[in-house]
Amino acid sequence: MLCRSARLSMALLAFPKNQTPLDPAGPQARHIEHTFLLIFWITSIVYAIVIAVLAIGVLRARSREAGIPAPFTPDPAVEKKAARIVGGALIATVILITIMMVSSFVTSHRTAALADQPALRIDVYGHQWWWEVVYPNGAAPSRVIHTANEIHVPANTVIDIHGTSRDVIHSFWAPNIHGKKDLLPGYENDLTFKVDSPGVWRGQCAEYCGMQHAQMAFDIVAQSPDEFEAWYRQQLKPAADPSSPEAERGRTVFLSQACSLCHTIRGTIAGGTAAPDLTHLASRSTIAAGALKNNVANLTAWVLDAQKIKPGCRMPPNLMNSTDLNDLIAYLETLQ
Structure with missing residues (x-):
């Protein structure tokens, strides 16, 4: 069961504010x-x-x-x-x-x-076509968080987005928050900003990067310091053990299929780095970099054949029987 603050965050994510420079949030x-x-x-x-x-x-x-x-x-x-x-x-x-x-x-x-002020550093890596988000937390590996397409920040705090690209040129742009910053392979750029109050604002890749450029979005989620700390502590935890026979079998399906070669789920042997970390997938509002709401129907369609939804993406179709698919989705839904 999600705590009240987590449910509130999910509700905010479901109705993000417009993506416009005419409604500044910082x-x-x-x-x-x-x-x-x-x-x-x-x-x-x-x-x-x-x-x-x-x-x-x-x-x-x-x-x-x-x-x-x-x-x-x-x-x-x-x-x-x-x-x-x-x-x-x-x-x-x-x-x-x-x-x-x-x-x-x-x-x-x-x-x-703001660039001269102490800031919370967040590393952002552009991929075709999704955003890898890492909270390095200095030199403490046990405190590093890996997530995707949602950037949680404490409100009224200086944030340093330290970014680059893993393939082609991308551009990080959240118009309610700041101007755009290009992310080039082999180069590192910084974007420093501050968000005034809690809320959710949509961002977008602003440099044409291929077939699915238009579906390469992200959300900046500003929370109160207490809510951000609660979210951070939750993200540090490994994946919870399945609580039902279906989810238990779904974890077996995940680890025995090609999923584990590309994705990481901390607490399991899955350690792929080519695709988003799924340790807390169910806590995110969207999947496929903002292309779909994160619900059972969309997640099922995405896992079964992502190419029908986002042609050209790196995720191949997964041919499996209905029992395996349903159990796999049941497991992914437990990854809060």
Whole structure:
């Protein structure tokens, strides 16, 4: 039975907030939003003025009498007035571009300000097409947590996302939290942010990375410090022993099939690293990097033939009889 805080977290995950930079959940996103709105309104007003001037010119031309135009004779007064208008427009353009440039510099400085503060480090590795999430906790191997596609963080705490890619170029982007950060194979990048209050915000790979790029999502789950600590302690535990004959047999099926070659379940002999750690699979809101809600029907369809759901993913079809499949799902459902 899930504790009350865990059930609340699952409920929040089931209804994540919109993925938008216009609903900032932290100081970095707010700085970015302010700069975006400044540039948006400046460019919108300039666009409206240009269209209005163009429309006036067209209407004036249409109102003139048709026929052969008279030879053009420059009027010094008109030429002088036009020169002043063009000069004023040029000066205004330089001023507006300078304002936008300074605002961008200030935003870059402010979004990087947290990088000098002590932070909770979380390692994020992009894969085709899922996110590996590791809480290294310094040099204490017994305190390291491996999970996938959900990044739990304590609210109002500085977080350092230390990321890279395991295959092609990916880009880590949670627009409610911060700007995007590219993850390149062989290089390591850091993204520092803080979330103001508990909630759930969706993120996405923002660099085209192949066939299932659009279905490479993740959730940032901000919790109170107490709830985060409770979640952390639960994640440290190995998989619970099956509590029913079906789940017991399901564990045998898992360990005897190819599943254990790719996935890890701590507390068992399964130690594969090519795919997500499943030790606490049932505590996650989604599977397949946000492609499906984590429920029995979706989990069954995914295990049976993931290629029908996410063509091109690394998980092959698993041909097994209905009894083995049902028992396997019963076991996976116990991995809280």
